[in-house]
Amino acid sequence: MKKAISLAGAVEMIPENASLMIGGFMGIGSPHRIIAELVRQKRGGLTVIANDTGRPGFGIGQLISAKLVRKLIASHIGTNPETQKQMIAKEIEVELCPQGSLAERIRAGGYGLGGVLTPTGLGTIVAEGKPTVEVDGKQFLLERPLKADFALVWARRCDYRGNLEYALTARNFNPVIAMAASTVIVEADEIVPVGVIPPDTVHTPHVVVDHVIERNSSHG
Amino acid sequence: MDSKELIARRVAGELEEGSLVNLGIGLPATVANYLPKDMTVYFQSENGIIGMAPLPEAGLEDPYLADAGGRFVGAIPGACAFDSCFSFGLIRGGHLEVTVLGGLQVDEQGQLANWVVPGAMVPGMGGAMDLVTGTKRVIVAMTHTNKGERKIVKKCTLPLTSLRRVTLVVTELAVIEPTADGLMLKERAPGVSVETIVAATEARLIVPAEVPEMRIAA
Numbered sequence: 001m002k003k004a005i006s007l008a009g010a011v012e013m014i015p016e017n018a019s020l021m022i023g024g025f026m027g028i029g030s031p032h033r034i035i036a037e038l039v040r041q042k043r044g045g046l047t048v049i050a051n052d053t054g055r056p057g058f059g060i061g062q063l064i065s066a067k068l069v070r071k072l073i074a075s076h077i078g079t080n081p082e083t084q085k086q087m088i089a090k091e092i093e094v095e096l097c098p099q100g101s102l103a104e105r106i107r108a109g110g111y112g113l114g115g116v117l118t119p120t121g122l123g124t125i126v127a128e129g130k131p132t133v134e135v136d137g138k139q140f141l142l143e144r145p146l147k148a149d150f151a152l153v154w155a156r157r158c159d160y161r162g163n164l165e166y167a168l169t170a171r172n173f174n175p176v177i178a179m180a181a182s183t184v185i186v187e188a189d190e191i192v193p194v195g196v197i198p199p200d201t202v203h204t205p206h207v208v209v210d211h212v213i214e215r216n217s218s219h220g
Numbered sequence: 221m222d223s224k225e226l227i228a229r230r231v232a233g234e235l236e237e238g239s240l241v242n243l244g245i246g247l248p249a250t251v252a253n254y255l256p257k258d259m260t261v262y263f264q265s266e267n268g269i270i271g272m273a274p275l276p277e278a279g280l281e282d283p284y285l286a287d288a289g290g291r292f293v294g295a296i297p298g299a300c301a302f303d304s305c306f307s308f309g310l311i312r313g314g315h316l317e318v319t320v321l322g323g324l325q326v327d328e329q330g331q332l333a334n335w336v337v338p339g340a341m342v343p344g345m346g347g348a349m350d351l352v353t354g355t356k357r358v359i360v361a362m363t364h365t366n367k368g369e370r371k372i373v374k375k376c377t378l379p380l381t382s383l384r385r386v387t388l389v390v391t392e393l394a395v396i397e398p399t400a401d402g403l404m405l406k407e408r409a410p411g412v413s414v415e416t417i418v419a420a421t422e423a424r425l426i427v428p429a430e431v432p433e434m435r436i437a438a
Contacts, residue, residue: 026290084342096345100308100349103304103307119353119354120349169287
């Protein structure tokens with residue numbers, strides 16, 4: 001049985017300057033309640049690894065607007081001018097990574113691999129300072145694995161044991177980050193008895209999930 | 221018909237029945253509007269779905285079904301959803317037939333720059349680098365010039381998206397096919413002369429004796 005945790009208690013576990021992987025794509029499939037609670041508790045100096053930073057004040061954009069992020073690794077910040085502004089003002093360090101490479105770097109971190117060999121980024125700015133490796137006569141860029149202290153995962157359903165089921169395009173990075181962090185915290189739309197999610201439709205098995213946020217808990 | 225509609229209609233003519241296609245945000249996304257009604261194309265959105273379709277009507281939004289720009293969409297019967305690793309496995313692994321993207325510059329080698337203007341616009345590459353590197357056919361849909369500035373250039377001055385030579389460039393003036401020998405002028409827009417195209421293009425164009433007018437989807 002996975003011990004349920006209050007929203008406030010979950011965020012209290014996350015120290016200042018922690019590294020966080022956060023699920024979601026333009027805020028679709030992001031753990032919005034955890035994000036709002038990070039803002040409420042003013043958890044600063046964060047390193048955030050995520051696809052994007054949503055829009056100003058929406059999704060991960062809430063963390064950016066509250067100036068809680070010190071370093072960001074993402075594939076796209078174009079929909080959030082606030083992120084670009086803070087980057088230009090050097091208030092936030094941004095590493096832009098091709099989306100497919102970002103996904104695979106996180107996967108490599110979670111799957112115990114030493115890196116990713118990808119053709120993406122060869123000969124571009126992205127390749128600067130990175131080794132290339134030749135395999136069977138083809139060149140590949142070596143991208144390093146990514147890991148984090150916490151993964152903040154959204155799921156449509158989580159059963160009492162912590163098995164997760166996602167939804168449509170809200171799945172995106174969620175199952176990938178659930179493998180790559182020391183502590184995995186889940187925010188689910190529904191918490192259901194074991195068996196409601198059939199074994200074949202469990203997208204993330206419970207063994208990697210550490211905490212499930214109480215469905216109806218609010219802060220305090 | 222305005223420039224963007226012309227471009228979208230011409231690109232629509234490149235898509236084949238039953239193929240897997242990814243359309244970029246903006247002009248490329250409008251290509252879907254100009255396919256024959258009886259044609260089935262499987263649209264992938266890199267945030268994790270095959271079978272994306274327009275929302276049937278306002279009010280039917282599913283908060284968990286959106287395109288890569290975060291706009292709510294619908295899906296066709298048989299649609300399927302997956303995570304970001306699988307999505308880019310399709311893209312990078314060569315399973316995606318066509319990607320249609322916008323462009324800032326294309327050069328004589330057929331290389332594309334479309335993700336950053338250093339110091340001015342730094343949105344990030346999103347999926348563009350993977351799409352251009354891995355997709356079987358890469359179609360650039362863009363206006364021929366930007367405020368009078370020529371975008372088809374001898375050598376890209378903006379940072380490249382990929383070393384890969386793109387398959388086709390479609391503008392409101394011309395269809396250009398990058399080849400090992402250089403940029404081949406394949407078609408001209410209705411009523412547009414070869415001279416007009418050459419004048420609007422910084423790169424050297426290979427101009428065949430006959431340059432037919434574009435075939436435009438009705």
